[in-house]
Amino acid sequence: MNQQMAKQQTKINELVENIEKVMVGKREAIELTIVALLAQGHVLLEDVPGVGKTMLVRALAKSVDLQFSRIQFTPDLLPSDVTGVSIYNQKEMKFEFQPGPIMGNIVLADEINRTSPKTQSALLESMEEKHITVDGVTMRLNDPFFVLATQNPIEYEGTYPLPEAQLDRFLLKLKMGYPLKQEEITMLDRTSNVHPIDTLTPVMTREELLEKQNEVRDVHVSDSIKKYIVEIVSNTRKNPLIQLGASPRASIALMKAAQAYAYIHGRDYTVPDDVKYMAPHVLSHRLLLTSEAKFEGKTDKQILEDLIKKTMIPIERGS
Template sequence: MNQEVTEQQSQIQALIDNIETVVVGKRETIELTIVSLLAKGHVLLEDVPGVGKTMLVRAIAKSLDLDFRRIQFTPDLLPSDVTGVSIYNQRDMQFEFQPGPIMGNVVLADEINRTSPKTQSALLESMEENHITVDGMTRELSSPFFVLATQNPIEYEGTYPLPEAQLDRFLLKLKMGYPVKQEEMMMLDRTTHEHPIETVQPVMTKSDLLAKQKEVQQIHVSQSVKQYIVEIVANTRKHPLIQLGASPRASIALMKAAQAYALVKGRDYVIPDDVKYMAPHVLAHRLQLTAEAKFEGKSDKELLEDLIKKTMIPVERG
């Protein structure tokens, strides 16, 4: 095993441990969120209120000593409230750009489905291109740049479902779920006097994170594993219960997620199991099921797991 990759893994595990002091019992969700961050992707976190979605992103920002910004999406929010706006300065007799909250390193887009599609679209350019355009001028965003958006799955009145183009910008869609009783007791113990988020200290610097993002790009992906990725994605387009399959962008996303996951696990190469594990998290939110599938109560992840089982796993021959 590459010594440098082993050291990278140790640092990443220390980061996950640090975040887990705030978000109890959700190690898999924390790990997957870090995978997305390392792959330069973004996360859509769908769950009920009060399970720690905001604490997760705050803990990540503090553990990495990054600039944290929060956008509370509401029906009256305007695109300029996200990107920023040019204001006329009477003293200098010229317009000055006042940056919006999107200009941070770690951005929490809270309850993203509560705002209009017009405002939701303000995130599209930033999440895909890492820059924004205001008044015809393009402005680069900070690096690293990571968006974690939340949405409540149980309230539908006054919400605007994210369109396919917006969903496609998220590398992963995750859920947290309720803690078990022992974990909930631990939360009470830790918050008796003060919330642990107040005492979280950085365990990694911005430059460390940027170096790890470059390291992810160097993780080896063999031709047979690439073929495996393409087969899985192509099969989503042929499944009788899937109306709209995953796009070529999904293939790229799955490869990048698998590379990041391999680094987290201390390897400098991707194995088929990395692809199998990441596929439901990367692909499920990019699919549209048929009316028949919905009538039968099938879920996107259930169909994906069935599809992956039927896709032949590549075998390396030395």
């Protein structure tokens, strides 16, 4: 099994390095996006415009040779623009379903918080259940199915904050951040002639990805690690700085993320450090802070890091 895991880690490294041909200095964001993909979750990328959010998902789609589709969310976008619509064919004298962009393998939901809550909710069924219902007919989405949504900070004009129910559907919430000066110079060098995204070639097939998603589910999680996960999540419900703590769905999400993180690092078992590392990324967007915490300038990640430090780490290693 160790040799097999080493082989799988090499393949994951190839995927990361391939995406790095396009994304400079964003290895952590790349790895975390792959974690979500392998765990069959979805990612919310929140950051200012122009830092590479869209390019990350395009590079991922090309690297895994999957069908890529993009939904540009705007204030006038309708739910049917996401899921698709039935159109009457006069020649055949019947309605025919015209699929929407949600029917892709990797779906970029660009600037999701610029559209109305009604249209945002059109993603809920597909993200959670992996199917859509149009005119009373339920249709299974493509497998694999991965949504990467981007949003500008909610302080920007013309944006709608995502409701808690929709935020909870995202496995991870990430931020890209501005590149370092030397990284930005490297970006200029790489894009001076042909953009690297145009010459990017696949390093993984759809079948290989599906196989890896199945293997991630088999990564061992010991009872002590499960108890550690539940302890962290339940502590978010007791913290006086947190008005609304993480739900049981968050516990499941944290376990799946820890399994995928262990997998990309060549292990078939999880350790406490997997949980500690993934917890802020999995839990931060699922918490609602009190007005006192916000007044004091506390952030969800700061509170989580302090909470995790105070949670007893299990000694037993899952193996």
